[in-house]
Amino acid sequence: MKHHNNLTDSQIHNPKGFAPARKRTVSTKNGQSIVEWVKANYTSTLTITPIADVAGNLHHQYLCIYNSYDETKYAVYFQIINTNVISTPAGYGGVIAVDVTNTGINSTAIEVGTALHGALDAHADFVSSKDSSGVVTVTGLTTASPALENGTGFGVSIADVEITNEVLHTDANGNIRFTPFSTILNNTGVNDKNYVHNQNVASATWVVTHNLGKNASVSVVDSAGTLVQGQVDYDSLNQVTLTFSGAFSGKAYFN
Numbered sequence: 001m002k003h004h005n006n007l008t009d010s011q012i013h014n015p016k017g018f019a020p021a022r023k024r025t026v027s028t029k030n031g032q033s034i035v036e037w038v039k040a041n042y043t044s045t046l047t048i049t050p051i052a053d054v055a056g057n058l059h060h061q062y063l064c065i066y067n068s069y070d071e072t073k074y075a076v077y078f079q080i081i082n083t084n085v086i087s088t089p090a091g092y093g094g095v096i097a098v099d100v101t102n103t104g105i106n107s108t109a110i111e112v113g114t115a116l117h118g119a120l121d122a123h124a125d126f127v128s129s130k131d132s133s134g135v136v137t138v139t140g141l142t143t144a145s146p147a148l149e150n151g152t153g154f155g156v157s158i159a160d161v162e163i164t165n166e167v168l169h170t171d172a173n174g175n176i177r178f179t180p181f182s183t184i185l186n187n188t189g190v191n192d193k194n195y196v197h198n199q200n201v202a203s204a205t206w207v208v209t210h211n212l213g214k215n216a217s218v219s220v221v222d223s224a225g226t227l228v229q230g231q232v233d234y235d236s237l238n239q240v241t242l243t244f245s246g247a248f249s250g251k252a253y254f255n
Contacts, residue, residue: 024162031174039143040178041163046138046147049155050112056080056105058112062089063156064148065096067125068141076119078112078152080105096123110134197252206242210254213237222250 015027017037024040048063062077072093077086079099088095098119103111113134120128120138127140138147146158166178195210210216214237220228230244242252 026168026176028176030176038168038176038178040166041143041180042160043163044141044144044146044161045159046141047155047157047159048113048116048136048138048147050109050116050134050136051153052109053078053080053100053105053107053112058100058107058152060084060086061151062086062095063152063154064092064150065120065126065138066141066144066147069143070145072125073145074125075150076116078115080107096120108134195254197254199249199251202247202249204244204247206244206252207235207239208242208252208254209239211238212254216240216254218242219253219255220244220250221253222248 017027017035021027021037022039024042025037028036028038030036046065051058053059058078059080060077062075065074065076066072067074073091074094074096075086075089075092076096076098079097079101081101081104083097083099083101085097086095096119098112098115100107100112100115102115107115110133113130113136117128117130117136120126120136126138128136128138130136147156149156163180165181167181168176169179171177171179193212195212195216197206197208197210199206206220215234218232218240220230220242222228228244228248228250230242233241233243235241240254
């Protein structure tokens with residue numbers, strides 16, 4: 001009998017869930033002790049090409065569309081004959097109604113696309129646009145599973161742009177996730193915001209708007225690069241007034 005440690009690479013099968021897992025994923029055990037495939041992040045542009053209704057055949061047919069990070073799986077369904085609401089299909093988190101009753105049975109592809117665009121763009125989870133032929137484009141999706149047509153006959157395609165420079169870390173729930181490195185730095189304060197004010201006109205009072213959203217620390221130097229002490233008054237989280245004993249020009253560094 002051959003043991004696993006003696007098998008060649010060609011004889012070793014991939015782990016469970018490997019085939020459907022998206023590229024750039026790692027297998028992890030989450031905070032609930034469940035094995036899952038964690039996806040690296042990406043942004044997506046979804047293109048939907050509608051078709052015309054024929055004798056009401058699109059009525060209550062639907063598309064499967066995910067929002068960012070797959071938080072909700074929506075059944076985006078069409079109301080052609082009436083505005084009756086469908087029940088949420090099994091495995092879905094919600095429904096979005098596309099009301100085409102204004103043009104109704106035998107609506108053209110442009111009319112169907114116009115209604116679809118209106119429904120998606122009005123929803124908080126999506127941003128959409130429509131061209132002159134009725135093709136709907138959904139943008140602003142992040143790490144969303146591909147949309148699928150479910151009996152509509154619509155053309156559905158998705159273009160992904162991979163997000164780079166990410167790190168694996170544990171989130172607030174103890175689960176392992178991919179997050180952009182810059183976000184980690186900003187959230188931990190390592191990559192803190194700063195601002196440099198150039199005071200070109202000599203003055204004993206400098207009013208500076210830095211827009212850092214905090215009571216920033218301030219260092220002031222004159223035009224010769226010499227450190228100057230003065231009074232710092234925090235007018236708000238985004239503005240300070242610097243007062244000195246005499247007028248001079250120079251720079252103020254805010255961190």
